Each structure stands twice: as structure tokens, then as C-alpha cells.
Amino acid sequence: MELMKKFTSYTCSPIFVVVACAICLLVGFSINSSIIEIFASVMGIINVWLLSREKVSNFIFGIITVVAYLYIYYNTGLYALAVLACFQVGFNIFGWYYWVKNSDQEDNVVTSGLTKKGQILWTIIILAAWAVWGYVEINILHAQNAILDSLTAVLGLVAQYWLSKKLYENWILWILSNILFIIIYILNGYYVMLILVAIQLILSISGLLEWYASFKEQGENKLTL
Template structure:
């Protein structure tokens, strides 16, 4: 059901209806709809997802700044750069496929990226508490760090990006609830389903390529 275009149409309609009912801002409703389309296209491994991703993160940048989520403003700005890079990388390395093949992190990659996330979270949280009036500095910083790493892994077509997106959406629900961004909560819930579907589809794509080529691609 999630794979069918009807799902994304219904999800967008629900986001619009909920936004109007909750008297959300137009930019919040717009960002929610574009975000749903972006993640659905990403799960389908469509390169055009990066266009919708760029539009979505610019919209989110404004929303986060307006609500004092400064780390997430930086996240959105860097995600814009990663969207442009991902677009280039997917097309450049597509080979015989429509997009670059899916690869996985090595054990070393798991250790390195886990360490990067934990250390960056601690540093970013400290900066937020010390120098800003961020409304939720610790979770805000955690979401920002996870989002940046996930976006980088996505741009390199690394399967594990989905694990991080799933975690990020779960944490985002807590942050959105505490800041009153209720239509964004709905978006995060919808994205959870889309991310799980994306994980399953990318994993299937990885297994098909692995058996076809007789080797497992890994990334840092």
C-alpha cells in the first residue's frame, strides 16, 4: 500500500486537512506536504526526490528559526547542500542502473559514525545551552546531528541512512509536541511508515545487486 501513489496522495491530503484544522501556518502545511512527497520518492529511489528535498529543507529552515530550534536551522541549511551533492552523486555513479547502487556500512563505518554522532551531540548540546536560548537544546541537537549523518549516508546511497531517519522521526515527534508543531507530528508519523518502507525496499535492492554481482559493497 505504501508503494502505491495513492498512499502519498492520501498522506498529503491528511497533512493539508490536519494543518487547516489545527490552524497551522501555510508554510508549515506546505513543508509537510513537500516533505511527504520527498520521502516517498526517496523510498522509490527516484532522483527527483532531491528537488523536493531541497524545497522542503528551505521551508523547514524558516519554521525552525521561527520556533527557536537553531541547531535544526543549521541542519536544514547543510541538508540543502547534501541534497544537491546527492543529486550529483546518484546520477554520476548510476552505471547501468537508474541511480547509484545501494551499499552498506562496514563494521568500521558503524563504529566511526556512532562515535561521530555521540561526540557531536555532546558538543552541539553544550553550545546550545551555553550560547543560545534554544527551546529544547538536547533533543534539538540530537536531531540535528542524526539528520546530518543520515543525509550524508543518503547522498552516498548507504542503506543505513534509513535507520537514522527512523530514529530522527521518533525523536522529532517529542520535539514537535513540546513546541506545538502539531501538523509536523503528523508528518513525522507518516514519514516513519515511509522510512520503514524505504528501508525494506533499499535492502531488497541491495540484496538483488549483491547476488547479481557476487559481492557486497560497503562504505565508510
């Protein structure tokens, strides 16, 4: 327990996000990565850090980040992830509205969790969507890394929706998604974005611990959809 407190304390510090951004910039320029890749990586770190801190302003950086990713994915044939980025822009706008609408005077939004029914329902939705999207990618789009690409896209869409509803389980999907992104980025040679995902994985674990603690403290409010 003490180790977890130290972990979340460190990752929640502004020093962590400054160091993480500096690492992305240093590595990005040293290996001659594209400006858009470096920019997306830095914006992504700030976005996830603000999100783990439960700040409404995370949605501003989220929109900037996914627009940059949309450009990258489209130009490299990762079509499912490009579609994911389009949806994520919409979910970021919806999440921004939902958080502002449901926040209290201190800009706090109640953290919720899924009911058992919700967990089963969403598991079925994720598996069904993965099967359909994977089929389209393999047989129609002939996309690269279709199986991983489609699963990552589905997890990302559901996670983004859960995030907008402030369900703490969104972090579980982001953790799984980040692990898959590590594999995809290694296969495609996106080394700066690989560093970003590694940092986001750390922040996602921190976010899960922080949000779950808030969920417990706020009375364990539960939703199905």
C-alpha cells in the same frame, strides 16, 4: 515476510502519498496551521516517498522542504535544526549530483552498506558531535529543548550524508530522528508537522526494507565513509 511485502507494496503505491498529502492538508486547514507549515509537510511527504522509491527526483522536493523548514525553525528558536536545514540543502545538492553521476542507463544507483569499521567510526562521530552541539546549545545559544534538538540535528546531518552516498543505514537514523521529531513537535505544538513525521516514520520503515533488499540483491557493496 508476506506481511512485510504487503506493507512495502502499500506504502510504495502512489495512492498512499496522495492520501497522506490529503490528510496533511485537511488537518492543517482545520486547525488553522500556517501555510508554510502545511506546505513543508506536503513537500516532505512527497520527498520521502520518492526517496523510498529510489528516485533521483526526490532531491528537488528535498531542497524545497528543507528551505521551508529553515524558515520555520529559525523563527521558533530551534537553532540547531535551522543549521541542520542549511546543511541539508547542501547535502541534497551533493546527493543529486552523486546519484546522477553514479547511476546506470536505467537511473539506478548501487545501494551500499557500512563496514564494521564504518559503523564504529560513525557511532563515535555521532556521539562526539552530539556532545559538542549540545554544549553549544545549552551554554551559548540557550536554545529550547537543547538535548533533543542537538541529537536530532546530528542524526539528521549524518543521515542526509549517508542518503547522498546511498547507504541503506540512512533509514535507521531517519527512523530514530522521526521518533525524536515526534517528541519535539508535540512540545512545540506543530501538529500538522507531527502528522508529517508519523507518515515519514512509516515511509522510513518501508524505505529501509526496500533499500536493504536492493543492498542484498546488488552484492552487498560496503563503504567506510
